[in-house]
Amino acid sequence: MTNAVAAVLLLGITAYAVFGGADFGAGFWDLVAGGARRGARPRSVVNHAIGPVWEANHVWLIFVLVVLWTAFSEAFASIMLTLFVPLSLAALGIVLRGSGFAFRKEVTEVSSQRNFGVAFAVSSVLVPFCFGAVAGAVASGRVPAGGVAGDRWSSWINPTSVLGGVLAVAACAYLAAVYLVYDAERVAGPDLEEYFRRRALVAGVVAGAVALAGIAVLAADAEYLFDRLTGPALPIVVASGLAGLGSLVLLARRSHRGARLLAIGAVASVIWAWGVAQWPYLLPESLEVGEAAAPDATLATVLVVFGVAAVVIVPAIGLLYFLDQRDLLDPSESERPPPG
Amino acid sequence: MTRHPGVATYSRPRWRSDTPVIPSAGSQTARVRPASRTSAGSPCQRDSETRATGGAICESLAVGGLAALAVDPVPWARAQMAFTLAAHIVLVPLGVAWAFMALIANYRGIKHHDADALRLAQRWSKYMAVTFAVGAVTGTVLSFEFGLLWPNFMDRFGAAFGIPFAIEGLFFFAEAIFIAIYIYGWRRLRPWPHFWTGVPIVIAGIGGTLSVVAANAWMNEPGGFTLDDAGRVVDVDPLAVIFNKAMPLQSLHMLVAAYLVGGFLVASVYAGAMLRGRRDRYHRLGFLIPFTVAAIATPVQMLVGDQLARWVYENEPIKFAAIELVPETSRNVPETLFGRLTADGEVKGGIRIPGLASILSDPTQGTNTKILGLNAFPEDSRPTTREVNIVHWAWDVMVGLGTLLFLLSVWFGIAWWRRRDLPRSRWFLRAAAGAGVASIVAMEAGWVVTEVGRQPWIVFDHMKVEEAATGNEGVWITFLVVGVVYAVLAVTLVLVLRLMTRRFAAADAHAEAGGPYAPRQPLPPPPARSESREVRAP
Numbered sequence: 001m002t003n004a005v006a007a008v009l010l011l012g013i014t015a016y017a018v019f020g021g022a023d024f025g026a027g028f029w030d031l032v033a034g035g036a037r038r039g040a041r042p043r044s045v046v047n048h049a050i051g052p053v054w055e056a057n058h059v060w061l062i063f064v065l066v067v068l069w070t071a072f073s074e075a076f077a078s079i080m081l082t083l084f085v086p087l088s089l090a091a092l093g094i095v096l097r098g099s100g101f102a103f104r105k106e107v108t109e110v111s112s113q114r115n116f117g118v119a120f121a122v123s124s125v126l127v128p129f130c131f132g133a134v135a136g137a138v139a140s141g142r143v144p145a146g147g148v149a150g151d152r153w154s155s156w157i158n159p160t161s162v163l164g165g166v167l168a169v170a171a172c173a174y175l176a177a178v179y180l181v182y183d184a185e186r187v188a189g190p191d192l193e194e195y196f197r198r199r200a201l202v203a204g205v206v207a208g209a210v211a212l213a214g215i216a217v218l219a220a221d222a223e224y225l226f227d228r229l230t231g232p233a234l235p236i237v238v239a240s241g242l243a244g245l246g247s248l249v250l251l252a253r254r255s256h257r258g259a260r261l262l263a264i265g266a267v268a269s270v271i272w273a274w275g276v277a278q279w280p281y282l283l284p285e286s287l288e289v290g291e292a293a294a295p296d297a298t299l300a301t302v303l304v305v306f307g308v309a310a311v312v313i314v315p316a317i318g319l320l321y322f323l324d325q326r327d328l329l330d331p332s333e334s335e336r337p338p339p340g
Numbered sequence: 341m342t343r344h345p346g347v348a349t350y351s352r353p354r355w356r357s358d359t360p361v362i363p364s365a366g367s368q369t370a371r372v373r374p375a376s377r378t379s380a381g382s383p384c385q386r387d388s389e390t391r392a393t394g395g396a397i398c399e400s401l402a403v404g405g406l407a408a409l410a411v412d413p414v415p416w417a418r419a420q421m422a423f424t425l426a427a428h429i430v431l432v433p434l435g436v437a438w439a440f441m442a443l444i445a446n447y448r449g450i451k452h453h454d455a456d457a458l459r460l461a462q463r464w465s466k467y468m469a470v471t472f473a474v475g476a477v478t479g480t481v482l483s484f485e486f487g488l489l490w491p492n493f494m495d496r497f498g499a500a501f502g503i504p505f506a507i508e509g510l511f512f513f514a515e516a517i518f519i520a521i522y523i524y525g526w527r528r529l530r531p532w533p534h535f536w537t538g539v540p541i542v543i544a545g546i547g548g549t550l551s552v553v554a555a556n557a558w559m560n561e562p563g564g565f566t567l568d569d570a571g572r573v574v575d576v577d578p579l580a581v582i583f584n585k586a587m588p589l590q591s592l593h594m595l596v597a598a599y600l601v602g603g604f605l606v607a608s609v610y611a612g613a614m615l616r617g618r619r620d621r622y623h624r625l626g627f628l629i630p631f632t633v634a635a636i637a638t639p640v641q642m643l644v645g646d647q648l649a650r651w652v653y654e655n656e657p658i659k660f661a662a663i664e665l666v667p668e669t670s671r672n673v674p675e676t677l678f679g680r681l682t683a684d685g686e687v688k689g690g691i692r693i694p695g696l697a698s699i700l701s702d703p704t705q706g707t708n709t710k711i712l713g714l715n716a717f718p719e720d721s722r723p724t725t726r727e728v729n730i731v732h733w734a735w736d737v738m739v740g741l742g743t744l745l746f747l748l749s750v751w752f753g754i755a756w757w758r759r760r761d762l763p764r765s766r767w768f769l770r771a772a773a774g775a776g777v778a779s780i781v782a783m784e785a786g787w788v789v790t791e792v793g794r795q796p797w798i799v800f801d802h803m804k805v806e807e808a809a810t811g812n813e814g815v816w817i818t819f820l821v822v823g824v825v826y827a828v829l830a831v832t833l834v835l836v837l838r839l840m841t842r843r844f845a846a847a848d849a850h851a852e853a854g855g856p857y858a859p860r861q862p863l864p865p866p867p868a869r870s871e872s873r874e875v876r877a878p
């Protein structure tokens with residue numbers, strides 16, 4: 001049962017990366033879209049794309065936190081204790097991001113829109129960086145178990161953590177760009193479709209380059225992880241690379257739906273490679289999954305809740321996306337003329 | 341590799357261990373924590389074998405003053421948690437109750453072809469989008485704070501405490517999904533299917549409130565778990581955790597509060613508009629729907645509150661002694677309105693109503709009812725004198741404001757019964773305009789009663805707040821940053837909501853004059869060299 005719950009945790013992280021990560025990435029493109037005039041059209045595509053879905057996407061983060069603190073409390077406590085700084089930054093960024101985005105939609109003055117936009121966009125880069133750094137800190141064994149805090153700064157400012165952070169931002173940007181190509185095609189026009197397609201290609205290449213460079217970083221900085229990544233987790237790593245490459249090829253050939261699927265596959269594979277590589281540790285090399293696990297009844301509850309989520313929530317998410325993709329959800333003007 | 345052997349026994353907080361962590365292979369950078377929480381040592385000190393790259397950064401930041409201050413983190417952690425909870429709880433009633441009120445308007449709008457009601461529902465959806473977003477992110481911060489501020493608590497009791505949150509997560513997920521469908525589906529979904537997408541929001545709001553307060557209730561009445569000799573949770577009964585002894589009444593009390601506060605808060609805005617001369621049907625309806633919800637919720641809340649108070653008398657005598665300001669066990673205890681407890685255990689000041697506290701606690705025994713006093717309990721297990729006074733005053737504020745709101749509801753009820761209209765007096769609208777803030781104050785006061793009244797325990801009889809807190813001396817920094825950010829957020833939220841109101845009012849004025857609705861923001865035209873395909877405005 002412990003392994004099943006660990007898998008559920010990893011699934012949650014994957015879902016957050018694939019759904020919430022795309023939202024973060026959309027914020028990245030919002031940030032680099034340029035000045036108020038030049039960036040207006042790309043920003044409107046971003047608004048349109050993530051407007052209805054961003055809140056639901058970020059509930060996966062709550063899911064991950066709850067599963068971690070319920071089923072593997074000691075690991076949760078240790079991570080929170082050591083990585084106080086990046087997690088506090090992430091929490092603050094989440095507040096600024098959500099409120100900035102919600103406020104921006106309702107103000108009409110360009111200067112206000114710009115201010116909220118900056119809050120939204122900057123935090124959209126800060127938060128995934130912090131989460132990536134946290135992942136890197138955990139993966140490189142810098143979070144000690146046993147109730148003692150690791151170093152507050154060097155635990156997340158070190159080669160592996162910085163790699164994790166940069167890779168997270170790049171992957172989010174890439175995922176978002178691939179999704180936005182599809183959205184731009186639907187709601188804007190071929191020029192914006194091309195705009196995002198080009199950026200998706202660049203982001204994909206950058207993400208791939210970072211991942212490749214990461215190999216060298218991990219070899220020097222995180223021995224356990226590197227050994228496992230080049231050992232048992234190697235097939236998954238290779239799959240990720242192939243999926244990433246494949247999605248770039250499909251993008252170049254304007255096969256956008258396929259590109260999306262393969263991009264998701266690439267990001268998901270990276271996360272599963274990380275999970276498999278870290279196995280059996282939650283905190284390499286001081287806390288194993290089995291040691292940190294809660295009593296059986298708690299684990300069973302988590303599995304039951306996950307089961308209910310799979311049966312009730314996942315279809316609901318499907319409904320949300322279905323309605324959104326069919327343009328039945330209109331994020332701009334939502335007033336219907338009153339009945340005659 | 342086995343776990344670190346420094347597991348302390350139940351009575352000794354593990355986190356204050358002064359034994360060094362066994363460094364493992366690799367570039368781990370463990371550090372020795374200062375033995376005393378309030379030691380003046382630099383947080384950058386570490387034993388000689390673990391000097392790491394971060395050390396230089398840490399030292400320079402310490403020199404810069406950022407991390408140097410060795411400040412006791414416990415009061416800051418408390419302050420930050422209280423502050424962020426108090427902020428989040430204002431938005432919760434809006435998230436829970438506004439959807440219900442919007443559905444009432446929505447139903448009226450479709451069923452009775454009521455254009456005003458429909459427009460109200462649509463406008464409320466837009467306000468809800470903004471307030472729900474802020475509510476969601478402030479709630480996310482709380483999830484982080486469980487770990488950032490109270491890591492020991494989560495470590496020891498996460499396996500039990502986390503269970504209600506797992507349930508709440510399901511409800512919150514459903515809420516986020518369906519609120520998006522409802523808010524954004526106005527234009528293109530057909531009326532009745534669209535209406536039904538709002539119903540899961542209401543159900544999820546109820547379920548989420550009940551489950552999250554079940555977690556807080558568990559802190560007051562911990563149950564459903566077994567501890568081993570070392571104080572670790574080794575067995576859990578999930579249903580007993582969720583449906584703990586305090587849960588039914590406490591959860592119900594907060595659920596009704598959500599509808600009470602949500603109703604009064606929304607109604608108060610329309611009451612203000614009506615006082616400023618906007619007496620059209622739209623504003624009247626905007627007042628009547630939420631006010632009616634609140635006016636029904638208030639007497640229900642009085643009943644639930646009375647039951648809960650009696651329950652606290654029977655089951656949480658320490659908290660009750662603080663509430664009623666009872667220093668010594670006695671019978672024929674007076675009800676003291678305000679007043680305070682002095683350091684030597686005397687009640688000074690206030691208005692005393694003889695025997696009333698005893699009568700209310702157990703009407704069957706009347707003034708003979710015995711109420712346990714604070715000194716029946718060990719000093720380190722009960723709130724301090726200062727905390728007792730805070731609890732007592734908060735209680736009086738809550739009951740006092742609650743009673744005033746009840747009278748306001750009765751006033752409304754009588755007028756409606758007699759003339760199917762609001763009371764004619766302008767004072768009614770003035771009171772209603774103030775009822776929004778008053779209900780928020782009452783709710784916050786209630787939370788102060790239950791949280792401060794539980795001190796010094798974080799899990800009653802099992803773990804003290806100071807054991808649970810992080811040892812991180814930088815908490816004062818995050819508290820100040822959070823304070824500033826939340827203050828800016830609150831002001832901005834109010835400004836944005838007011839901006840939206842002005843835009844809607846302008847649109848309505850325009851519509852009455854025969855013009856279009858508020859100007860849409862079209863997509864700027866594509867550059868000239870684009871293809872012939874028409875750009876569709878969003």
